[in-house]
Amino acid sequence: MKDTMTKQALRPQGIPVHTPLPAAKPAPADTSITLVPDYAEDAAFFRALEQQGILLNAPQIEAVRHGEGPLLTLAGAGCGKTTVLTARAGYLLSVRKVDPQHILLVTFTTKAAAEMKSRIAALPGVSARTARAVEARTFHAFGLLLLRRYGNLKEDIFGDARAQHAVLQRLRREIGSTSITPPETLLATLSAIKLEGGSADDLPKDTPEERDRCALLCRYEEWKQEHRKIDFDDILLRTEQLLKDPDLLVMLQERFRYIMVDEFQDTNRLQYEMVRRLAANHRNLMVVGDDDQTIYSFNGAKQEYILDFPKEYPGTRIIALDINYRSHPQILGLGVKLIAHNEARHDKTLQAGASAGQSPLYIRPAHADEEADEIVKRLKIQQNEGRSLGDVAILHRTVSGTRAIAERLLMEDIPFIQYGEAPVFYDHALIRPVMDHLRLSVNSRRMDALPGVIGPLYISRDAGMEHIMSQEQKQAKKYPLIHLFHWERLQSFQRQQVKDRIVFLKKIKEMKPLYAIREIRRVFYDKFASADFSGPATRHKDNIRETLDELESAAGKFGTVEEMVKFADELSAKREQMLELMKQEAPEGVHLMTVHRAKGLEFPCVYLLGASEGILPHKAALQEEAPEDVKAGQGFTGPDPEGKLMQAALEEERRIAYVAVTRAKHELYISSPVMHHGKTVPPSRFLLEAFQ
Incomplete structure (x- = not known):
């Protein structure tokens, strides 16, 4: 690592030093202690909550007291939505004396459903038996319950x-x-x-x-x-069909007279229809969510469900939970200013319930590798100051965005927990075949690299390896791949491709790694991986190209193919050692994850990587025309002359940035690399807008 440290600043590059720093307004300090007088009919309920340390603010009290009719509760980040949901369930049970079997509480994770049940049971006036009678389930668990009880589920x-x-x-x-x-x-x-x-x-x-x-x-x-198997999507599809039975639907509507839905902004079409049908008659539907945190459109979540809720349910009462108890006012202020530039949102401004603290700090490293160096240096300083690694999250927009930081953490023996992706970039399913070509060019008898070379020849990896290994036992070859040339199962053109590939491997061995990878992509791999520009543009193709471009960026720092292969192998070995160590000693590690995976979580310290144009916002949202799969998902069959899809894509990117910022409680570091895949890029427009 370099000895110098990138200068940190209180403002992104390009913002004048006299520009005021964003800061959220302080929230009123009033709670139920002062807001609910002792003479109120429901005072006993709130006094009992207070004895448990649950002090509700004004909008929370309003939501908890809501009785009949539709309610849209806009719960900003860190504003206590789970507390409100469970407290309202308790209020219905103990104050309004609602039969617990009439309450349905739907959420997205089994953990959240269990937590809500547990919290309800601990509320004043609610017995354990009463809490158990409340139906608190995930969408899938509820659908499965209906299918088993009323459907013909044999799978x-x-x-x-x-x-x-x-x-x-x-x-x-x-x-x-x-x-x-x-x-x-x-x-x-x-x-x-x-x-x-x-x-x-x-x-x-x-x-x-x-x-x-x-x-x-x-x-x-x-x-x-x-x-005779069905998966989770099949459960929702089958439930949709089941609820088309009018007699069953009426019975369920009578049973579940009070419905509450958590994380409503993440509902897909099938989930939304399930809730809509069940609440159609009584309309006692409370939905809780944050339209500013709708970031799962790729999973079918549609923001219009929460935006258009008042239109779907005339007379809807709207309550904004707008007091954030998670982030310092300076961190929250950045998020508030940032998200205010979205047009498709309910108007709300979060206030800070937490005390003042450190303002977000901005750095402008030259590229991803320098960004990783910088963050690791700061992590070591924090460790020396007593900061636990488990308090730290490093967030990134894309899978390829972890490449440099994961490398540096491994090389410095800093334990980290990675969520979802291959621990080492070079072991990624898309990258591995390219690296295997490099490995085989260095060592023609490296058997573990053969499958990655066989696949792009459009030959079954397993069958091809089986043939090679059987022939190797008879006669070992300097280039074991040549055994495929004599395989009678292949057609003549495939055999010729095998021969050509061996010649190609000899050729790239002497190239610089960057040029070798570019040649692999040009000659065959981009076409094989659907990374070329044939056919309609799709998000899948964009992601593939982006990941391969990141591999090229990584290759630029190596002088020889052998050097790059050795480095990749060392990283994989170090990661295995680290995993074994973490199993044995269970040390705390830095949390390394995409912003999407961080949603719903909070950390004392957050590092946001890649806050530059083309990364966040992602370049896919900056194109002139939306990819074909995005159009299809939104019901478009032709051009989008008004650019509505791209505007929606850009606003979702801004919501992703907002979610990232609002994960931080006390410290927030935002990094905007100058270079990305060989091009100079400015800091993210989202950061600059927040200072306007």
């Missing part, structure tokens, strides 16, 4: 992610698939199209990779039918 639930991945890998081998798309991406793609009413057969088929992916997912759906 088993196939919801374990590891088992799903294992089946997909087995089916890959069965059909000779050469797809490099990771199982989790495949399943997310399938889920997205099913939630919009489509099927696996409706997936794009413009490139070999897309056709391969479509065939694999179609076979996966067939396998589920053969083995």
Whole structure:
């Protein structure tokens, strides 16, 4: 690492030093102690809450007291929505004497549902038996309950992610698939199209990779039918069909007379329809959410459900939970100023319930590697000052955004917990085949690299490896790949491709790594991975190109292919060692995650990486025309002359930035690299707008 440290500033680059710093206004200090007088009919309930340390502010009290009719509760980040949901359930039970069986509370995670049940049971006037009678479930668990009780469910639930991945890998081998798309991406793609009413057969088929992916997912759906399995999306689809039974629907509407929905901004079409049908008659529907935190459109979440709720339910009462108890006023103020530039949102301004603290600090490193150096230096300073690594989150917009920081954390032996992606960038499913070509160019007999080279030849990895290993036992070759040239199962053009690939491997060995990777992409890999520009543009293709571009950025710092291969292998080994150490000693580690995964969480200290144009906002939101899959998901069949889709995409990026900022409680560091994939980029417009 360099000895010098990038200068930190109180304002992003380009903002004059005399510009005032954003700061949220202090919130009123009044709570139920002063707001609910002892002579109020429900005073006993609030006094009992206070004895438990639950001091509600004015808008929270208003939401808890709500009785009949639709209620839209706009719960800003860190404003106590879970407390309000559970307290209202307790109020209905103990003050309004509502039968617990008439209450349905729907949320998105099993953990959240269990926590709410537990909190309800601890409320004044609510017995454990009464709390158990309240139906508090996830959308899927509730749908499953209905299917088992009133439907004709004969299938088993196939919801374990590891088992799903294992089946997909087995089916890959069965059909000779050469797809490099990771199982989790495949399943997310399938889920997205099913939630919009489509099927696996409706997936794009413009490139070999897309056709391969479509065939694999179609076979996966067939396998589920053969083995009498349904997944979580099937549960929602089946529930939608079940609720079309008018007699059953009337009975359920009578049963669940008070419905509360958490995280309403994240509902997809099927979830929204489920709630809409159940609440259609009595309209006693309370939805809690934050339109400023709608960041899951790729999972089917539609912001219009929360924006248009008052139109769908005339007479809706709107209450804004606008006092944030999480972040310092200076951190919250940045978020408030930032999100105010979105047009598609309910008007609200958060106030600070926390005391003043440190303002966000901005750095402007040259590139991602210098950014990583800078953050690690600061982490070490914080450690020396007594900061626990478990208090720190490093947030990034994209998967490829972890490459440099994960490398530096590994090299410095700083433990970290990574959520969702391959721990080492070079082991990413998309990157591994490219690295395997480099590995094989350095060592032609490196057997662990052969599968990554066989796949892009459009040959089944498993069958190809089986043939190579069987022939190796008979006669070992300097280039084991050559055994495929003599494999009778291949056609003549495939055999020639094998021979050409061996010549190609010899050629790239002497190149600089950056040029070798560019040549691999140009000659065959971009086409194989659907990263070329053939066919319609899609988000999937954009993500692939971005990840491969990041690999090129990483390659620029190595002088030889052998040097890059050695570094990648060392990183993988160090990560394995770190994982073993963390299993044995269970030390705290830095949390390394995308902003999407951080939603709903909070940390004393947050580092936001890549707050530059083209990263956040992502370049996909800065294009002139929306990708075809985005258009299809929004019901567009042609051009978008008014640019509505791109405006919506940019506003979602701004919401992502807002979510990132509002994860921080005490310290927030924002980094805006000068260079990104070889181009000079300014700091994120979102930061600059916040100072206007």
